[in-house]
Amino acid sequence: VKLYRAVAQELSGMIRGGSLAAGDQLPSVRSLSRSRKISPATVLKAYEALEANGLIEARPRSGYYVREHQKQPIPPQTSRPKANSTRLDVSDLVFQTLEASRNRKVVPLGSAFPSPTYFPWPKLARYLGSSARHLDPWSTVESLPPGSVDLRQQIAKRYLRLGMSVGIEQIVVTAGALEALNLALQSVTRPGDTIAIESPTFYGCLQAAQRLGLQVVEIPMHPTEGLDIEALRTAITRFPIRACWFMTTLQHPTGATLSQPRKRELARLLAGHDIPLIEDDAYSELQFASKPELPAKAFDETGRVLHCGSFSKCLAPGYRLGWVAAGRYSADLSRRKIEASIATSLPVQQGIAQMLRHGGFDTHLTKLRRDLAASQLAAMESLQRYFPAGYRVAAPRGGYFLWVECASQVDSLDVHRRALDVGITVAPGPIFSARQQFKNYLRLNTGHPWTGATARAIQTLGTLLRRY
Numbered sequence: 329v330k331l332y333r334a335v336a337q338e339l340s341g342m343i344r345g346g347s348l349a350a351g352d353q354l355p356s357v358r359s360l361s362r363s364r365k366i367s368p369a370t371v372l373k374a375y376e377a378l379e380a381n382g383l384i385e386a387r388p389r390s391g392y393y394v395r396e397h398q399k400q401p402i403p404p405q406t407s408r409p410k411a412n413s414t415r416l417d418v419s420d421l422v423f424q425t426l427e428a429s430r431n432r433k434v435v436p437l438g439s440a441f442p443s444p445t446y447f448p449w450p451k452l453a454r455y456l457g458s459s460a461r462h463l464d465p466w467s468t469v470e471s472l473p474p475g476s477v478d479l480r481q482q483i484a485k486r487y488l489r490l491g492m493s494v495g496i497e498q499i500v501v502t503a504g505a506l507e508a509l510n511l512a513l514q515s516v517t518r519p520g521d522t523i524a525i526e527s528p529t530f531y532g533c534l535q536a537a538q539r540l541g542l543q544v545v546e547i548p549m550h551p552t553e554g555l556d557i558e559a560l561r562t563a564i565t566r567f568p569i570r571a572c573w574f575m576t577t578l579q580h581p582t583g584a585t586l587s588q589p590r591k592r593e594l595a596r597l598l599a600g601h602d603i604p605l606i607e608d609d610a611y612s613e614l615q616f617a618s619k620p621e622l623p624a625k626a627f628d629e630t631g632r633v634l635h636c637g638s639f640s641k642c643l644a645p646g647y648r649l650g651w652v653a654a655g656r657y658s659a660d661l662s663r664r665k666i667e668a669s670i671a672t673s674l675p676v677q678q679g680i681a682q683m684l685r686h687g688g689f690d691t692h693l694t695k696l697r698r699d700l701a702a703s704q705l706a707a708m709e710s711l712q713r714y715f716p717a718g719y720r721v722a723a724p725r726g727g728y729f730l731w732v733e734c735a736s737q738v739d740s741l742d743v744h745r746r747a748l749d750v751g752i753t754v755a756p757g758p759i760f761s762a763r764q765q766f767k768n769y770l771r772l773n774t775g776h777p778w779t780g781a782t783a784r785a786i787q788t789l790g791t792l793l794r795r796y
């Protein structure tokens with residue numbers, strides 16, 4: 329990460345977190361340069377980046393100050409899905425978009441994954457090797473679902489650190505969060521049932537619902553506050569909602585996080601109607617704040633929340649390891665896991681358990697979050713510089729996606745095709761919707777080191793967008 333971006337990110341965190349208030353003066357360039365042992369040019373560049381983002385302003389002969397009215401980019405509008413239930417037909421487009429991101433030569437603004445360069449591969453290899461060498465042959469039998477005791481203990485410890493008591497008997501290890509989510513959905517629905525989902529939503533949710541023959545009711549999303557709980561309340565009175573699939577923290581693709589009080593309200597509402605919540609929490613470890621928001625599972629008093637987690641985005645992409653803390657459904661989930669795939673690779677489970685116990689997971693996370701935050705800031709700067717005026721975006725409090733609403737006449741499918749022709753991928757809005765809405769939206773991946781090539785790709789996209 330470029331040093332100036334790290335400094336700018338730290339200061340922007342202090343401003344957004346309130347440690348530096350509107351009107352506060354920032355340290356002079358010279359004093360920050362001395363105290364941080366960095367060059368004045370680096371400090372100046374950091375201040376310029378913050379200024380370009382509308383967070384601070386330079387006052388002649390006085391210095392830099394936190395702006396009174398921070399000029400934040402305008403967030404996208406609250407979504408307006410149709411208020412009836414839908415049978416699904418998720419298009420080939422999802423696969424086309426995924427396919428295009430596989431090529432390492434493209435600029436991966438459409439990728440769903442963070443840069444593979446951000447992960448501790450040598451350490452992972454050491455723990456994986458050691459777990460395979462020391463594998464007790466009997467453990468292959470003893471660790472059938474719900475899964476390795478060592479790993480489930482480590483996962484339970486992470487819940488405990490958040491102040492949540494989730495016993496290992498609740499936790500079923502799966503092949504990534506996606507298997508957890510699919511098994512959870514199978515467990516709580518039958519074909520023909522109706523479920524509530526967010527709009528926009530992760531296409532994996534649409535595909536799972538389609539495969540299981542479910543109807544979906546789309547609930548609107550506010551771009552920063554998250555799910556519209558009032559709309560959900562209304563939907564519950566109108567439709568026979570059998571289950572909900574929601575991403576309550578760093579929602580995919582908007583990046584919105586429901587506040588803790590609203591998560592509590594959600595858990596209570598659903599418990600009151602005996603509706604299970606499948607909580608898709610694949611990104612929670614990527615929250616930038618030092619004090620992360622709890623999941624809705626923390627407010628689950630009746631065992632109706634099936635909390636699905638993953639190591640794919642935060643530690644070990646490609647190892648295909650996730651879990652579900654399934655509350656009252658754990659025994660059923662464990663059986664379904666056996667039916668689906670017998671078990672998840674044991675050396676992988678044990679290797680990750682060792683990594684969690686000894687491998688400095690938190691140190692890795694601190695660095696990963698810092699890198700992602702720095703790239704997000706750089707991406708916001710590039711958008712401001714190169715995108716035609718009138719786009720809307722909100723900077724999420726973590727993760728690596730920006731959900732950008734472009735001018736209404738923009739056709740993101742067309743942008744996707746034209747960008748691909750010049751070696752850039754973008755994820756077009758319609759793949760995140762049961763009815764191919766969000767025609768003028770793009771999901772941009774900021775989870776890669778921000779280079780000159782990435783900035784140029786944003787510039788090229790900006791030029792493409794001007795055509796509409």
Ligand SMILES: Cc1ncc(COP(=O)(O)O)c(C=O)c1O
Pocket residue numbers: 440503504505506507530532575580608609610637638639640641649650
């Ligand atoms: C919201 C969400 N849930 C689940 C998944 C799947 O996670 P995993 O790789 O652990 O199966 C993804 C991956 O793209 C995702 O974005």
